[in-house]
Amino acid sequence: MVVARVDSERVRAVASAISRAGVNGILRLEEVLDPQYDDMQRLAESVGRGPATVYALLVALSSYRLTMRGEEWWRCVSDMLGGRGTPKTVDEAVDNVIWFLSNCPGSLIGRDVKIRRVRKVGTYMRGVLEGLMSRPELVIEKPQDILSSVAASLGSKEERKTVAFSVKMAYYAARARGVMRPLAFDLPMPIDVRVACVTMTSGLVRGPRDYHELVRSPAEAQRAWRDVSLMSGVPTPHLDSLLWVVGWAPRDLDQAAAREEIRRTLSKVIPEAAEAIARELTYIPCPSGGGPRRH
Template sequence: MELSVSAERELVLSALFSEIGAARVMRLEDELDPQLAFASDVARRWGAGPGSLCSMLTALVSYRLAMRGEEWWRCFRDFFLEHQCPPDPRGAAAAVGEFLRSCKGGVVARGVKLRRLERALSAGPVLRRLVESPSDVILGDHRGLLSSLAASLGQRPEDKTIVFSLKMAYYACRGTSCPGVMLPADVPIPVDVRVSCVSYSSGLVDVPLDVDPVRAIMSHPGIARHAWSTISRASGIPPLHIDTVIWAVGWAPRELEVDEARAAIHRSLEPSLGTRLAAAVARELTVRACGSARAPRSRVEDVDE
C-alpha cells in the first residue's frame, strides 16, 4: 500500500507547532487532558511510584476499547480511588486485572489483555525501580524501561502501547513527584486512531482513495511516526506532548464533517491557546475528512495489537 508524507504540510505543521510552543502545550495538558488528571488522582491516592506503575500497566492493555479513551481513564481513576494500587509489580498487575474485569471498556479481548499483563511481569526489575524512583526511571532511564517492556511483550520499543505506557506513567508522576518537566524528545508518538486520523485529515500523510485512512496509517505506523518526529524536532515539542494536542481534538475529524470538526476544535482549544491560535490549529488539522465523510468507522476506540 502506497503511503506518502507531504513535505509541504510537514513544513506548515512544523511552523504551527513552533508557534504554539512547549509552554502552551504543557498548559493545555493541565487544562484539557483528562488522562493527566485521572492518572494524577491515582498517584496522589497511592503515591507516585504505585500510581505510575498502575497507570503504565493499564496503558499496556488500553487498546480495542469499547468506550472512548476519556471514559476508560475515568473508569480507571474511579476504580483505583476505591481499590489499592499495590507497590509491587505482581500485586499491581493483579489489581489492573480486576479493573479490566470491572470496567466495560475492557470487554473486547479481555482474556488476551489479562495474559498480556502476566507477560509484562518479566520486566519486573525495571518495574520495581519505577515504583522506587519514578522520576529517575521515566525521565532518566526511559530507554531501558521501553526496551524491557517491549521485550517482555514481544514488541518493539516504538510500538504504540509501549510508548503510550511511558506517557501514562509520566502523567501519574507529573501530578506528584515530577511536575513541570517534559518527556524526552526521542520517544516517538503513539500512532493510534486519533493520531492516524489527524495525520490524514491534516494533509500530512496521503493514502489511496479506496481505503480507510485510519486503518491504512495504523497498519503502516512508521510513516506517521517519522513525520511527527520531524515536526517535533522543528518545533522543539517532544512527540509525546504533540500527541496531547492531537489526542485532545482527534475525535472531531473522525466523527464530524470538516466544518463541524473545525468549530469543535476551535471551541475546545480557545481557552488554552487563544482565538487566533485555536483557529489556526482547527484549520490546519482539518483540511479534509478522515471519518464520517470518507469511510465507515468502528465503534471500538482502537483496532490494533
C-alpha cells in the same frame, strides 16, 4: 497503486503553527484538556504517585480491545484502583491490577490474555517496577530505559502502540501538575483512524484516496509527524496528546465546523496558537469521512 508521499511544505506549515504553542503549551493542554491525565492525577492522590505510576504502566499494556470508551476506561481505573488503598509491594500492585482487569467490564474481551500479560511484565520487570514505586520520576528521567524494559519483557518492538502508550500513561501518573518536563524521546506516531484522518486534512501526506490507506500503511504518516516533531520542538508523545484532544473533529465534522471546534477548544489553553493550529489541521476536508462518529 497510489503512492503516499510527505508534503514538505505542509510539514513546515503545521510545525510552524504547533511551535507557537511550544512544548510547554502542549503540556498545559494535557493538564487541562486530557481526561486521562486528570484520572492519573486522581489515582496518584488516592494511592501515592509511585504506586499510581506502576498501575498506569501495567493497565496501559492491557488497554486494547476495550468494551468501553477510553475516557470511561481510565475513569474506571482511577475509581477502582484508587479504592484499593496503597500497595506496599510490587506483587500487591500486580495483584490489584489483575483484580481490576477481572472486575472492570471494559476488559471483558481477551481478559485472560491481558492478565497473563500483566503477570509476565510484573515478573520480568520487578526491579524496574520497584524503582518506579519508590521514585516515579524515573519515567521522566529515563523514559527510553523504561520503554526498552517493557518491550523486552513482552518480546515486542518498542514502537508497538501499547508499549509506547504504557510509558506515556506512567508518565501521566508520575508528572505532578505544573511540572513542565516532557517525555524526552520520540516514537513513531501511532496511526489510528483519528490520526490518519487529521494527517490527510492537514495535507501532510498526499496520494491516498482516503485515510484508511494510511492506517494500513502508516510509514509515510509516521515520517510526516516525526518531521513535524523535529521542526516544532514537540516530542511525538505530546503531539499525540494534541491529536487525542482535537483530532476527532476533522473526522466527525465538516471542514468549517471542525476548524471552529479546534479553535474554540485550544483557545482555552493555548490562545496564542489556537487559530493557526486549527487552520493547519483542517487545511482540506477529510476524504471518506463517512458521517458523524462518537469521539
